[in-house]
Amino acid sequence: MNFTLVLxxxxxxxxxxxxxWASRRSGSSxxxxxxxxxxxxWQNGVAVAGDYMSAASFLGIAGLIAFFGYDGFMYxxxxxxxxxxxxxxxxxxxxxxxxxxxxxxxxxRLHPRPVRAMASLSTLxxxxxxxxxxxxxxxxxxxxLLKGSGINYQTAVIGxxxxxxxxxxxxxxxxxxxxxxxKAILLMAGTVLLSTIVLAHYGFSLSQFFNDVAQVHYHTPxxxxxxxxxxxxxxxxxxxxGALDLLSLGMALIFGTAGLPHILVRFYTVPDARTAxxxxxxxxxxxxxxxxxxxxxxxxxxxxxGRDFIAKNGGNNMSAPLLAQALGxxxxxxxxxxxxxxxxxxxxxGLTISASTSFAHDVWTNIVRHxxxxxxxxxxxxxxxSAFVVGAVAIGIAIxxxxxxxxxxxxxxxxxxxxxxxxxxxxxxxxxxxxxxxGAVIGLASGLIGAVVLISLGPxxxxxxxxxxxxxxxxxxxxxxxxxxxxxxxxxxPLGFLGAILGTLLTARDPEAEEKFTELEVRANTGLGSExxxxx
Amino acid sequence: MAASNNPxxxxxxxxxxxxxxxxxxxxxASKKAFVLPATIFFVVYYFALPILVGYAPDLMxxxxxxxxxxxxxxxxxxxxxxxxxxxLYVRAARRFDEASTRILAEAGKITGKEN
Numbered sequence: 001m002n003f004t005l006v007l008x009x010x011x012x013x014x015x016x017x018x019x020x021w022a023s024r025r026s027g028s029s030x031x032x033x034x035x036x037x038x039x040x041x042w043q044n045g046v047a048v049a050g051d052y053m054s055a056a057s058f059l060g061i062a063g064l065i066a067f068f069g070y071d072g073f074m075y076x077x078x079x080x081x082x083x084x085x086x087x088x089x090x091x092x093x094x095x096x097x098x099x100x101x102x103x104x105x106x107x108x109r110l111h112p113r114p115v116r117a118m119a120s121l122s123t124l125x126x127x128x129x130x131x132x133x134x135x136x137x138x139x140x141x142x143x144x145l146l147k148g149s150g151i152n153y154q155t156a157v158i159g160x161x162x163x164x165x166x167x168x169x170x171x172x173x174x175x176x177x178x179x180x181x182x183k184a185i186l187l188m189a190g191t192v193l194l195s196t197i198v199l200a201h202y203g204f205s206l207s208q209f210f211n212d213v214a215q216v217h218y219h220t221p222x223x224x225x226x227x228x229x230x231x232x233x234x235x236x237x238x239x240x241x242g243a244l245d246l247l248s249l250g251m252a253l254i255f256g257t258a259g260l261p262h263i264l265v266r267f268y269t270v271p272d273a274r275t276a277x278x279x280x281x282x283x284x285x286x287x288x289x290x291x292x293x294x295x296x297x298x299x300x301x302x303x304x305x306g307r308d309f310i311a312k313n314g315g316n317n318m319s320a321p322l323l324a325q326a327l328g329x330x331x332x333x334x335x336x337x338x339x340x341x342x343x344x345x346x347x348x349x350g351l352t353i354s355a356s357t358s359f360a361h362d363v364w365t366n367i368v369r370h371x372x373x374x375x376x377x378x379x380x381x382x383x384x385x386s387a388f389v390v391g392a393v394a395i396g397i398a399i400x401x402x403x404x405x406x407x408x409x410x411x412x413x414x415x416x417x418x419x420x421x422x423x424x425x426x427x428x429x430x431x432x433x434x435x436x437x438x439g440a441v442i443g444l445a446s447g448l449i450g451a452v453v454l455i456s457l458g459p460x461x462x463x464x465x466x467x468x469x470x471x472x473x474x475x476x477x478x479x480x481x482x483x484x485x486x487x488x489x490x491x492x493x494p495l496g497f498l499g500a501i502l503g504t505l506l507t508a509r510d511p512e513a514e515e516k517f518t519e520l521e522v523r524a525n526t527g528l529g530s531e532x533x534x535x536x
Numbered sequence: 537m538a539a540s541n542n543p544x545x546x547x548x549x550x551x552x553x554x555x556x557x558x559x560x561x562x563x564x565a566s567k568k569a570f571v572l573p574a575t576i577f578f579v580v581y582y583f584a585l586p587i588l589v590g591y592a593p594d595l596m597x598x599x600x601x602x603x604x605x606x607x608x609x610x611x612x613x614x615x616x617x618x619x620x621x622x623x624l625y626v627r628a629a630r631r632f633d634e635a636s637t638r639i640l641a642e643a644g645k646i647t648g649k650e651n
Binding site for chain 1: 567621636
């Protein structure tokens with residue numbers, strides 16, 4: 001039997017065991033949605049890292065560096081610096097103010113129903129598009145990794161989808177948290193091991209390694225051999241718009257992370273704001289080490305495996321696994337592939353729980369039921385049903401799109417929406433007394449619409465493909481792009497802020513919201529009245 | 537534990553009393569004195585990277601240590617900046633924690649409830 005498959009099955013068995021254990025502890029809303037708020041700082045920090053380091057990080061960034069050198073490393077920098085926004089501005093107030101979702105922070109002093117409706121819509125959009133990107137990637141990856149074992153794209157997508165539904169429906173936040181923790185530990189172990197082997201390959205001489213990075217050989221599509229210095233910026237982001245695009249990407253990364261619903265909900269699982277802070281510190285430590293090591297993964301794949309070989313054997317997303325194969329043989333290859341699989345599974349589970357929690361808590365309990373469960377356990381029941389629906393929809397769309405679909409832009413879109421729609425209104429709710437319901441609704445709407453429209457008019461959706469590109473890999477609109485940048489952040493983020501500011505200033509002052517600001521300020525900064533951990 | 541563990545109901549003047557207390561105002565001011573400059577610094581330092589890489593490519597491609605150019609070293613320095621600001625914030629936040637513990641103790645006296 002395929003060794004990769006054995007490792008996959010081992011991971012599945014362990015995580016299902018945890019889910020069974022967690023399901024006996026998910027008997028209340030606080031346990032189902034927030035793991036009883038008893039997750040410790042290191043556990044939550046590792047879980048945040050697990051939720052964050054998606055396949056886009058592990059496989060995607062390694063691949064971008066392997067193919068484009070320095071420009072790929074820019075992602076690594078942005079993904080980490082983003083955590084300063086989370087640490088300094090968002091994590092602690094959010095933990096003190098809210099209960100289960102991002103919308104809790106907005107609803108605290110604004111009119112809850114319109115604000116929750118928009119915030120939940122934004123949460124569902126961000127989570128769903130992020131999830132579809134992961135599912136398509138997962139299906140293609142698993143099918144590639146298990147080639148010859150009879151598992152094709154459809155089976156792989158259904159398998160991943162069913163597993164994530166099982167974790168979330170039965171195990172709730174407790175199971176999801178532990179799946180993240182195991183995955184993050186595996187991912188770190190694999191990354192450290194792979195980096196060490198790359199260094200060993202160069203006799204532990206950084207200077208030899210860097211010398212090779214400065215002269216990477218590969219062939220252009222027309223068969224010409226070229227030698228490039230991979231420390232040189234601009235191999236991917238080329239003139240005339242490359243520099244602007246890189247800036248726009250950076251904005252989406254460092255402002256978007258603090259608006260990603262599946263990261264934010266993690267801070268409700270800890271006992272208090274202080275623990276939330278220390279969990280960000282743990283996350284920064286782990287995520288920082290990981291992204292520094294992408295130097296070895298990415299540049300190592302470029303120098304040791306080579307762009308030509310990777311392009312012929314699965315494309316740039318296979319850079320890290322192929323590097324493992326080149327250096328450690330088929331057993332190590334299987335190990336790294338299993339880690340990639342665990343990575344995807346854990347991230348989609350995190351996305352599913354944040355989407356279903358938002359639907360159950362924001363839309364059902366607070367909008368439909370006006371803030372009261374009709375019978376005990378209703379909120380959890382609705383969350384389980386919506387997790388099932390969200391999962392089924394994601395499976396359906398991923399199968400419909402197929403393995404060659406051009407979905408890489410979806411992760412960028414998720415970050416852009418999070419930065420443009422979510423972050424401005426979170427900040428203003430916490431720091432701007434005058435902020436009102438009109439500002440929140442218009443801010444969310446303008447950020448969301450701005451990001452979606454600009455992506456739709458940009459080169460990810462609009463381009464003229466040569467006839468050799470077929471099916472779902474073709475761009476949706478076969479015309480030259482109207483908006484020249486891949487990343488809309490540079491326009492859509494200011495648009496989100498502007499919408500929130502104008503929406504506030506152009507609608508009537510809300511004395512009640514302004515009066516409650518005092519209460520929010522006290523609560524956010526002292527934890528007075530905040531949700532407490534559940535006792536044994 | 538019930539969901540409504542809010543010791544001070546909305547509109548209670550005790551919220552206002554805490555909010556107006558000197559200790560609380562001092563806490564907000566000292567938080568702002570750290571968070572605002574730190575945020576401005578890291579945002580400016582971060583955006584200097586894509587801006588210089590994009591608009592001053594010759595400078596950024598200057599080799600500094602062997603084959604390693606300024607662009608890569610600047611990128612690495614971002615990691616150091618993140619770690620340093622994190623360390624400084626955690627250190628400063630210990631003072632914030634002490635202040636808020638003191639304020640909560642006061643609030644407990646005001647409402648006659650331990651929190």
